[in-house]
Amino acid sequence: MKREASEEVDGVVRGIIADVIARGDAALVDYTARFDRLSLTPQTLRIADDELAAAEASCSRETLDALHLARERITSYHEQQKPQDFRETDALGVTRGWRWNAVEAAGLYVPGGTASYPSSVLMNAVPARVAGVDRIVMCVPTPDGAVDPLVLAAARIAGIDEVYRIGGAQAVAAMAYGTATIRPVAKITGPGNAYVAAAKRRVFGQVGIDMIAGPSEVLILADGEANPAWIAADLLAQAEHDAAAQSILITDSADLADAVEAAVERALATLSRAEIAGASWRDFGAIVVVPDLEGAIPLVDRLAPEHLEIETRDPERLAARVRNAGSIFLGAHTPEAIGDYVGGPNHVLPTARSARFSSGLSVLDFMKRTSILSCTPDALRALGPAAIALGTAEGLDAHARSVAIRLNL
């Protein structure tokens, strides 16, 4: 069933992408009319500057201030990620190195409706901005014309002024291949529904994409001194994202386990998103009691959680032994939600055990490295014979000859 559903999605997406390539803006207008019940023209695909400004003006000062604080803290953290160029000349006279450059243009996809998060706008846009991307484009669907003004405010705060009111596979296709109105980008990031994810997979190669995110997860390691109400709050903060989200507590205290279980039930009763959080907790939540927390580290590495909270007397000691985790939150006063908004590290993190081999979104995702090599005549004389030997051994005579001809061999 799941496989068939996903192949059906993929078939639909393939058709939409081909149509956007073939018909450009006209296809965008048609799909937006069909899926978002919104009548546009090529001229109104883009959200005008005064509309963006009006959206920002309609937001509360408190929330805008919080977004400004978030932008500053995300920026200062990501500034540290800017990579160094490298150049050396070795004893043979070979100059080797590399140079990093930002991608020329990046496209940020922002979902519509309830999954439309201003914080995600910042988390995707700020690393691109810090990387030095010349042009950042944002696409956000506005079903029936509605859009969260805070999402548009976040775009302005992130310095994005090129915003289109389109979504779905058609928005991804437009950013990847371009239309008369929307120039193509080199990299597309940002979360989306199954159609958006399938479209990102399909356009990969034409452009770069970020990871395809799965349901969110938190794993909490806590000892008997942890506050059960705080732990319960953190488990539910994860659970409220999505009925498929996963919250796990691993503790060496049976008393804490019992207290947290009770606290979760109590807290659920008063939560606005109790239905989602309750389903997630019931279907995917878990409390695991282990003899000692150190012994649970191999399990943590196997699960490779997106978020790992460590609420123990000496959290650094346990953290130092963990190898696979997207992000680690140390100590009782570092709830994961701080990292979602104003900590500074990115909240776009590897899910579904992919922290075994991948990392959260960073400045590097918006840059690429060009390697550099330069030989003097003497250096070529020194290295050439080995290159000729290997080219010949691999049956690539023209490789060997391109070196030999310069050495009169």
Added chain:
Amino acid sequence: MKREASEEVDGVVRGIIADVIARGDAALVDYTARFDRLSLTPQTLRIADDELAAAEASCSRETLDALHLARERITSYHEQQKPQDFRETDALGVTRGWRWNAVEAAGLYVPGGTASYPSSVLMNAVPARVAGVDRIVMCVPTPDGAVDPLVLAAARIAGIDEVYRIGGAQAVAAMAYGTATIRPVAKITGPGNAYVAAAKRRVFGQVGIDMIAGPSEVLILADGEANPAWIAADLLAQAEHDAAAQSILITDSADLADAVEAAVERALATLSRAEIAGASWRDFGAIVVVPDLEGAIPLVDRLAPEHLEIETRDPERLAARVRNAGSIFLGAHTPEAIGDYVGGPNHVLPTARSARFSSGLSVLDFMKRTSILSCTPDALRALGPAAIALGTAEGLDAHARSVAIRLNL
């Protein structure tokens, strides 16, 4: 036609992967009998140490010396890529940073037959080794039992002793999901045919993969002072890889263009792989004469070549203006073939214009970053209200509450 062929390949690959997951070693034995005409047991899937040693002993001293030189030079270059961990405590008392870790295990796919290159073994294995990967596995098909001894020697020189004589989608599936004999890895790299590429795409998510390489390309920028015979040799060195490879010369000298064209024809006549190189040159080769080379830089950035050679009086000046290229080779004495073998930079590079958004293989491909965040009670008091405001604005009350509960709000 192409699309149908690729969907047929994908269907076959899906079946093979499912079968390896279901039947493990038995499936590997069956597919190897069918595709490689080789009868194995689970005990003989792995190539024994003495077989590896015998293969190395059968190689010429000259070629082994060249491989050792290559390993040393690739290692010293890639050592420079090891990323730094980061930790800071800001004015609010928030500790933020990140930590890099190597992936636990990496799998290297090596094609069989004529596409089996010892240099590629080093280019994939050395960055993994420098990254600190604990376990490196290699899979290489041995059709009818035959394998290039130099490939096995390269594995030994790279310090790989876990080598399996399996190939195709079944090898990729074995490394991704594991069998009784082959423990799974977290990352799979290395080139392969259409089945291997399709298998890598399918297992992506379960494990990390490197890019899917397309045909190789070189773009040469040369002025009237360049040596036409050298340029022709470099164009053909790329062309001999594959009939689909692409070699382009851009020059501001019509005389050089004519001389190179003639030199290519002369050189083709004596080349062992003249049929492949000739087809590539005829179908995809090009010589473009432009009024001035600086004006050609936007075209270079559009093409985003895998390899860019600059053979002009002042190559650094042009190189500095190029944004999109996998690697740059500066000056007349730096033929691309030096970079294929013994320069030091990686020869696994982005093809098909993907240098617009991606980079060559590096140590970072075998590592992942865990972000770290830690708040003191005071820091949480300072940042908490903004996180509560944003959580509330996003309708994520449990996020807000996980902060508020710690501040008695």
